[in-house]
Amino acid sequence: MNFSKDLIKKTQLSRKEFLNLTGRSLAGAAGTLALAPVLSAHVYGQDQKQAISPPAKIPSDVEKPILLEEWKSDSDQKSAPTPTPLPPDSRLGYAVVGLGHLSLEEILPALSNCKKSKLIALVSGSPDKMKKVAAQYGISDENCYSYHTFDQIKNNKNVDVIYIVLPNGLHKEYVIRSARAGKHILCEKPMANSAAECREMITECEKANVKLMIAYRIHYQPHNRKLREMLKKKSLGLPNMLRLITRKVRQM
Helix, strand or coil, rough: CCCCHHHHCCCCCHHHHHHHHCCCCCCCHHHHHCCCCHHHHHCCCCCCCCCCCCEEEECCCCCCCCCCCCCCCCCCCCCCCCCCCCCCHEEEEEEEEEECCCHHHHHHHHCCCCCCEEEEEEECCCCHHHHHHHHHHCCCHHHHECCCCCHHHHCCCCEEEEEEEHHHHHHHHHHHHHHHHCCCEEECCCCCCCHHHHHHHHHHHHHHCCCCCECHHHHHHHHHHHHHHHHCCCCCCCCCCCCCCCCCCCCC
C-alpha cells in the first residue's frame, strides 16, 4: 500500500483522511507503525508511562457541562456536550402508580436516564409483577405499595411526585388521594372522565397546596411552542381555524 507523504506529515487527521490513508481493512499493528509519527504527535502525544488528565474547563455550576479539549478536526462532526446529571440526592423522587404497558415500556426506562428525576417507589395490584420490577430497578420493599396501602406513601419523605398511570376512571380517585398525602402529582392524559371530575381534582390539589400536571407533551415540543409564539404575535394574521398534521419520521 502506498501512503501519502503529505498526509503523514500532517499533525491532525480527520476520520475520512485516516480511513483513506490506512484503508478500512488495515491490520492494527501495521497501521500503528505506519502512522506512528502522526499518532504520537496528536492523539497519543502523552507519555504513555505516566497517566495525565487531559485539560478541561470545569464550571462550578453542577448543571453546566465539563468542557473537554478539542480532539476532532474541523471536518469532523463535533461531539455533544458532556452529560450534566444532578447528584442523586438532588433529583426529584417519583412514585409510579400502575405497572402496565406505558410504565414498563416507556416511563420506568426513561426515569432511569433522567438527569433531574429518579424512581423511588412503585404502586401495583400485582405483587409478583411489582417484586420483579422492583428487583430490576433497585426499589426496596418498603418503597413498594399496593392499592390498599397506597395512602401510607404520605410518610415516605423521598417521594416528591406521584405519577399516576392508571385507567381513566381511576384518575380522580388517585389524584385526590395523592393530594391528601401531600405529594405533587403528574397524571396521565386524559385528566378525567368529565369536566366536573377535573374541577374536583383541581380543588383538592389547591386545598393541599400541591401541583397537578397532566402528562401531555405537546406544550413543550419546539414546533408547537414556535406556533404558539407566532399566534400570539399575530404573525399569521388572525386565524379562524388551525389544522395540525403530525407525522412520525423514522430515522434510516
